[in-house]
Amino acid sequence: MSDGSTSEALVANLRTLLAELAPGDRVPSSRELINRYRVGPATVSRAIATLAAEGAVVTRPGSGTFVAARPTGPGSGAPDTSWQAVALAGRDVDAAAEPSAPLPGGGISMAGGYLHASLQPVRALGAALARAARRPDAWHRAPVEGLAPLRAIFARQAGGAVSAEDVLVTGGGQGALSMLFRAIVAPGGPVLMESPTYPGALAAARAAGLRPLPVPMDEAGIRPDLLADAFAMTGARLLYCQPTFHNPTGAVLAPERREQVVEVARAAGAFLVEDDFARFLGHGQAVPRPLVADDRDGTVIHLTSLTKPASPSLRIGAVIARGPVTRRLRAMRYVDDFFTARPLQEAAIELVSGPAWDRHLRALSASLRERAAALADALARQVPDWRRTRHPAGGLHLWIHLPPGQHDAAVADAARAHGVAVDRGSRFFPAEPPPTCLRLNFAAAADLAELAEGARRLSVAVGEAMS
Structure with missing residues (x-):
């Protein structure tokens, strides 16, 4: 923890x-x-x-x-905020996306979407921030689009014909996702999403007043045939998807489907938001090119971030887009936050430009591969009736299907009572009743021993939940 x-x-x-x-x-x-x-x-x-x-x-x-002495006298009692229920009516925010409360001491986290501190490049981050702070212009106002060297870095990572002029630096991925939904779809409109999908995307869409609609996926990712049907039936103008190391399933969109999915969106006159959050979370195998690298006419809007492979507090990401939508996104930055904090941008440039970053990514890849295998083996021993659809080639999670009679909420509550935090699978589905699943983060625990102990506790928790 x-x-x-x-x-x-x-x-x-x-x-x-x-x-x-x-x-x-x-x-x-x-x-x-x-x-x-x-x-x-x-x-x-x-x-x-x-x-x-x-x-x-x-x-x-x-x-x-x-x-300390407690307040006394008039007004010292609990304030009456019941009036707010009326004032806030009709503007619900999806509480399912909020992180669970921290576990007490001795707890083991297999929840959330971040690296344990032991996997973060803490020393390199500190050095990068110190060097950035010494720059004479470190506290000057940053351009709304972001610092030119950082935009160039994100453009090179995307590849293809992407240029620095196509890049808008953002304060991490989640805020950028919220901005994209609000910029592209009018309130009340539909947005298509893989089913299951990232809960933060569901929450951002609902907070913008949009209607998330599911498109089924299989082992090879989102199904292009059903995607075409969904566009035709709903009139949607936006698809949100994660083609590489999908959260929560770990799926990678099959090579033959990658161009198909883009063509389906293009034919519908719709945007495709490619959430490429896990590009630096591979387990050693080659990572497919981003969809935006081969996009010809601005159909694909690419979303990426340095937060996942570095630290939750390195809130630096980027949106890559072409055409009129870029002007709209730039205008929305003025509405939301003007620009991303310059010291963080400078620190990000320092971090990813040095040799320590490449060393970190190589070490992280090996650690994630080892942890994924260790947790899979421990679960096979401790809860052999739990099923995985695949062993992930990247990302931070195992996606678990529970056997008949086990329910994600009951298992999650029992696990928490035994000091293990897991994510309920029902949080990951846009609309339809979900199967019974759990998402387990193998990168959030301190080490392999904690993962093994977590699996043992889960076995005990399942026994109690079923009794």
């Missing part, structure tokens, strides 16, 4: 403890908290600092930490 999530879990535990104490009572010492919750001194210090900033505790050097 990351330091941040451990600290958040400790804060939650301490809030429960404070509720049982009276104002002026002494909070257990740092040593007692370390022993009780099995955390490090730095975690305790961060948690106490958070509670002090909230006014929940008072620290007295040399004496300890004490429960």
